[in-house]
Amino acid sequence: MHILIVEDEQRLARLIKRVLTEERHVADAAYDGAEGLQLALTGSFDLIILDLMLPEYDGLEICRRMRAQRIETPVLMLTARGAVEDRVTGLRAGADDYLVKPFAMAELLARVEALLRRGRALTEMTQLKVGDLALDLTRHEARRGERVIELTAKEFALLEYLMRHPGQALTRTQILDHVWRYDADAISNVVDIYIHYLRDKIDRGFQHPLIKTIRGVGYRIAA
Numbered sequence: 001m002h003i004l005i006v007e008d009e010q011r012l013a014r015l016i017k018r019v020l021t022e023e024r025h026v027a028d029a030a031y032d033g034a035e036g037l038q039l040a041l042t043g044s045f046d047l048i049i050l051d052l053m054l055p056e057y058d059g060l061e062i063c064r065r066m067r068a069q070r071i072e073t074p075v076l077m078l079t080a081r082g083a084v085e086d087r088v089t090g091l092r093a094g095a096d097d098y099l100v101k102p103f104a105m106a107e108l109l110a111r112v113e114a115l116l117r118r119g120r121a122l123t124e125m126t127q128l129k130v131g132d133l134a135l136d137l138t139r140h141e142a143r144r145g146e147r148v149i150e151l152t153a154k155e156f157a158l159l160e161y162l163m164r165h166p167g168q169a170l171t172r173t174q175i176l177d178h179v180w181r182y183d184a185d186a187i188s189n190v191v192d193i194y195i196h197y198l199r200d201k202i203d204r205g206f207q208h209p210l211i212k213t214i215r216g217v218g219y220r221i222a223a
């Protein structure tokens with residue numbers, strides 16, 4: 001899992017990074033609020049360990065801005081303060097859990113694993129992913145890297161069908177049956193036409209096309 005640490009105490013940040021790396025996570029560290037915010041807003045992390053007191057933007061501000069942009073990355077807030085109102089404020093700003101400093105690394109790891117499990121359970125239900133392409137089933141939105149892609153209802157249905165079978169060659173008939181089920185007016189090459197539309201939206205301008213043509217068979221999506 002890819003974890004961001006935003007912590008201005010560089011020794012602590014490095015220690016957390018080392019502990020996470022030993023657990024086979026990939027960890028990046030930001031040492032101030034501005035860099036932390038910028039990285040957090042990419043939405044490309046599985047978890048953010050966020051210190052409350054930071055130069056430039058503090059942890060609360062970063063959390064609020066992320067949630068305002070509907071970036072739902074789980075946040076574990078680190079705080080030197082143990083006062084109830086500070087914890088409540090943190091949770092209201094959108095943090096998922098908090099840890100009061102000083103803490104044992106074993107406890108940090110336990111919280112991290114719990115949040116990652118919760119995050120996985122949630123995203124598996126609502127999001128499909130192939131490489132850097134993500135399809136959000138609740139918001140009806142596709143995103144490749146940081147680019148949000150507008151799709152029509154049929155394009156969405158087609159992409160969802162492909163992404164539910166990553167790496168698998170799907171025939172035109174299978175695609176037609178699943179995506180155009182009740183549409184008697186669907187013309188014979190409608191699948192090819194819509195694959196063309198999709199490629200235009202999700203693959204054009206990217207180095208690695210995700211939609212592959214399987215000659216004589218149909219199509220598949222793979223990273």
Ligand code: CA
Nearest residue numbers: 008051053054
């Ligand atoms: Ca701090």
